Amino acid sequence: MRLVSWNINSLRMRLDLLRRLVKEEQPDVVCLQEIKVQDSEFPEDALKAMGYPHILRHGMKSYNGVAILSRLPFLAKDPQNWCDKGDSRHGRVVLGGDLDLQNFYVPAGGDVPDPKKNVKFAHKLQFLDEMQGYFKTRRNKKRSVMVGDLNIAPLEHDVWSHKQLLKIVSHTPVEVEKLTGIKTAGKWVDAVRHFVPENEKLFSWWSYRSPDWTRNDRGRRLDHIWVTPDLQKDLKQARIRRDMRSWKQPSDHVAVILDFAD
DNA sequence: ATGGTGGTCCTACCA
Numbered sequence: 037m038r039l040v041s042w043n044i045n046s047l048r049m050r051l052d053l054l055r056r057l058v059k060e061e062q063p064d065v066v067c068l069q070e071i072k073v074q075d076s077e078f079p080e081d082a083l084k085a086m087g088y089p090h091i092l093r094h095g096m097k098s099y100n101g102v103a104i105l106s107r108l109p110f111l112a113k114d115p116q117n118w119c120d121k122g123d124s125r126h127g128r129v130v131l132g133g134d135l136d137l138q139n140f141y142v143p144a145g146g147d148v149p150d151p152k153k154n155v156k157f158a159h160k161l162q163f164l165d166e167m168q169g170y171f172k173t174r175r176n177k178k179r180s181v182m183v184g185d186l187n188i189a190p191l192e193h194d195v196w197s198h199k200q201l202l203k204i205v206s207h208t209p210v211e212v213e214k215l216t217g218i219k220t221a222g223k224w225v226d227a228v229r230h231f232v233p234e235n236e237k238l239f240s241w242w243s244y245r246s247p248d249w250t251r252n253d254r255g256r257r258l259d260h261i262w263v264t265p266d267l268q269k270d271l272k273q274a275r276i277r278r279d280m281r282s283w284k285q286p287s288d289h290v291a292v293i294l295d296f297a298d
Numbered sequence: 299a300t301g302g303t304g305g306t307c308c309t310a311c312c313a
Contacts, residue, residue, distance in 0.1 A: 045305070045313080046304095046306080049304095049306095070305090070313085072306065097306085097307095098307070099305095099311085099312065099313095100312095144312080146313095187313095243303080243313090244302085244304050244313085245302040245303050245304090246302070246303080247302080285304090288303090
């Protein structure tokens, strides 16, 4: 089984880049975030033609939105609402063989890392608290995979400078602790760090606001794939497609890819 | 300390 997670930053704008990724990687399942398209405008036919007859779409106008594209049929589809906002940040499917797959787009959280001064940061923290509660009800669930743009770089070497980013939203202690709490409570295994040592820099996002992202490589690892411990023995390979950031008209995020025996 | 770029949809808002 090959699984891809990618914040595509507009599905319609980057259909050709998705086609290229699919051609090169031939994934069985693709989880997308920030599709930025409402369901009525969703390019369903184009995605079916790419080889994905089974699709969960959960979009809204202009912002956010997630989708799961699959070669395998879904046994269930289940998009959840978070923070009572209806802002299309989650989808869940069950795949053949009872594999539970969750796709998240966690709020970015704005610029000021203080929930009293910044409602976007308050929303991010509330979203993480709800994730903790949600997974608590599913604690003994096996064969589960959780992917997405979590908008948090939890480890020291998930950012270009730990010291310089401690007060920058995505790497502040309060959000890192909440994410780590979710990971620990659910006994989740970080499937990418399973293959890449924690002291090695690893990024999946580079800001658009830099004329040359390669110049000093100021990235962050915001995109993640986690699995339940029963799947750890089945992990085969994980990669981050850093080269996609150099594609023409790229997303600011690149794809994270996991191979595992299913 | 500030502003830098890009997507959506057409005016700001979000990242």
